Amino acid sequence: MANIKQTPIRESFAKRYRARFGHLPWFKRYECLIPLSIIILLIGFLLLPPLGKPTPLQWLWIGVFLILLILWVVGILTDIEKPRWIRAIAAISFVFVLGFFFYRYSGAQWDKLTTNFFNLSVMEGLWGDLGQGLLMTLKVALVSMCISLVLGLVIAILRSLNNPILNVFLIIYIDFFRAIPLIVLVVFVFYALPFLGIELDPYISAVVAVSLSYAAYVAEVIRAGIESIYRGQVEASRALGLSSMQTMRLVILPQAVRVVIPPTTGLMVGLLKDTALTTIIGLPELLYKGIQNTIWQSNPTPLVAAAVLYIIVLLPLTRFSGYLETRSKKWVKTAR
Amino acid sequence: MGEDRALMIEVINLHKYFKDHHVLKGLNQKVYKSEVVAMIGPSGAGKSTFLRCLNRLEEPSLGKILIEGTDITATRTDINKVRTEIGMVFQSFNLFPHLTALQNIKLAPINVRRMSEKDAEERGRQLLKKVGLQEKANAYPDQLSGGQQQRVAIARALAMQPHMIFFDEPTSALDPEMIREVLDVMDNLAKEGMTMLVVSHEIGFIREAATRILVLADGCIIEEGTPNEVLKHPQHSRTQDFLSKIV
Ligand SMILES: Nc1ncnc2c1ncn2[C@@H]1O[C@H](COP(=O)(O)OP(=O)(O)O)[C@@H](O)[C@H]1O
Numbered sequence A: 001m002a003n004i005k006q007t008p009i010r011e012s013f014a015k016r017y018r019a020r021f022g023h024l025p026w027f028k029r030y031e032c033l034i035p036l037s038i039i040i041l042l043i044g045f046l047l048l049p050p051l052g053k054p055t056p057l058q059w060l061w062i063g064v065f066l067i068l069l070i071l072w073v074v075g076i077l078t079d080i081e082k083p084r085w086i087r088a089i090a091a092i093s094f095v096f097v098l099g100f101f102f103y104r105y106s107g108a109q110w111d112k113l114t115t116n117f118f119n120l121s122v123m124e125g126l127w128g129d130l131g132q133g134l135l136m137t138l139k140v141a142l143v144s145m146c147i148s149l150v151l152g153l154v155i156a157i158l159r160s161l162n163n164p165i166l167n168v169f170l171i172i173y174i175d176f177f178r179a180i181p182l183i184v185l186v187v188f189v190f191y192a193l194p195f196l197g198i199e200l201d202p203y204i205s206a207v208v209a210v211s212l213s214y215a216a217y218v219a220e221v222i223r224a225g226i227e228s229i230y231r232g233q234v235e236a237s238r239a240l241g242l243s244s245m246q247t248m249r250l251v252i253l254p255q256a257v258r259v260v261i262p263p264t265t266g267l268m269v270g271l272l273k274d275t276a277l278t279t280i281i282g283l284p285e286l287l288y289k290g291i292q293n294t295i296w297q298s299n300p301t302p303l304v305a306a307a308v309l310y311i312i313v314l315l316p317l318t319r320f321s322g323y324l325e326t327r328s329k330k331w332v333k334t335a336r
Numbered sequence B: 001m002g003e004d005r006a007l008m009i010e011v012i013n014l015h016k017y018f019k020d021h022h023v024l025k026g027l028n029q030k031v032y033k034s035e036v037v038a039m040i041g042p043s044g045a046g047k048s049t050f051l052r053c054l055n056r057l058e059e060p061s062l063g064k065i066l067i068e069g070t071d072i073t074a075t076r077t078d079i080n081k082v083r084t085e086i087g088m089v090f091q092s093f094n095l096f097p098h099l100t101a102l103q104n105i106k107l108a109p110i111n112v113r114r115m116s117e118k119d120a121e122e123r124g125r126q127l128l129k130k131v132g133l134q135e136k137a138n139a140y141p142d143q144l145s146g147g148q149q150q151r152v153a154i155a156r157a158l159a160m161q162p163h164m165i166f167f168d169e170p171t172s173a174l175d176p177e178m179i180r181e182v183l184d185v186m187d188n189l190a191k192e193g194m195t196m197l198v199v200s201h202e203i204g205f206i207r208e209a210a211t212r213i214l215v216l217a218d219g220c221i222i223e224e225g226t227p228n229e230v231l232k233h234p235q236h237s238r239t240q241d242f243l244s245k246i247v
């Protein structure tokens, strides 16, 4: 006798789809996202105005387009179950659209971009001058780094002695220099101190202002590092008969350095950037040279060149400090 | 007992306050050379504070402490010098994490005793051998087990050739299987005649090695005697109570 097999009824496509994607909120589901993509594309190609200043109605369409696009991007990017390539496309196209809109509707005269921003003929003979500026920037930065690191370390160590009278002065110093905007301090040192008979040239003024200010930040970072060292370390050291200075030098600082290096590197990057503020007292550093040549040439290409030089110097440094940050997190994790 | 031997520690009417919290209430005690004095008592009794006053990791509030005849509470006393004669072993080891085992041991002899690098190295290796860790000389603390770290910490204390060693619950942060290796090292030290003050609740070790037991409760020594007396026939009801909980 032939067995009559019951063939299982195939689950309907809709049912399987619901089982697979039913837990997602509506704006993350394909039945929403796919029509949405089509609507966005239709608006994009049919209703968006061309290059130029849009009319109010056209602005309305641009707004609708952007809102729908954001909904679409959020729907895709917030769903980690979506394939990587779909999420990559969403992210890239979003950034691309924003850039494209800026290009199209900002009203900028793009034809002037190359002649005014990237005009290499303007730069002829100016690279040396900008190079001088860069050297001055680096010189002020390096000297200020050394002074602020040493001064900050001394302040932090004095602070860790917990001498109440000394602490009052140290706290006043730290609070004062952290509260005053650096640019105000720079201007004050250069323009106001001469009225007391203290005349400093722009270079010394810049170094003094930047060093004093950053020493306060460095002191706070190092103090936090010192305080992060477990109390038992001090007790073990003192119990062995080491003096408090030996304990600081041999036990606490070597451990604190590891904690402190990443944030201090970050501070030093900030210091290098902030030397640009000293342009206001006429110090011939990189920004100053950029501005000066821009005025002389009536063309901002030197300013663009200065910006590019800043980025070339600073990008590796910011990367490096970020790298130290992640590495020290690992170290701290394995140490305890 | 042992009055013919040298008096190592003499504590006279020691009081300690933290703010207005009265933690030690007038302790008197004499410890002679080669004694192994075990201190037991409930948590918060003041055992750690007592030990830490003896090398002035805590400042005594009132009273007198003589270490080998030197009054350490006197202002003219160089406490760093006194501390070199006292080894201290902590519950949480407190090894220096940035130094290897050998460097941990060498640090104080070189910087405090002004010993030469070579001599310190040699003594360091001898001590590591003594605690059974000669092959771990170049390991960092985080590469060592708890028991190994504590043995390095003991070697570090011994490197100063102290006249006495204080142990503050040296095995209570250890996993059970590591307690033995640390107690063995301490046992050997006791046999060599080291003067030791040990806060510990390892009754087996106390029975074996201790010459005397102090029972602390609420900042007072409520009972003292040989292990036999105190463990077998505790007089004070709080001692009986406490022993019944830990044995
Ligand atoms: N640094 C401190 N500051 C304030 N109180 C403390 C400090 N150290 C210990 N104490 C208090 O002193 C008492 C005794 O502590 P401790 O000597 O550590 O006891 P034990 O070691 O016997 O458990 C406890 O009540 C504790 O809270």
Ligand SMILES: [Mg+2]
Pocket: B047, B048, B049, B169
């Ligand atoms: Mg304790």
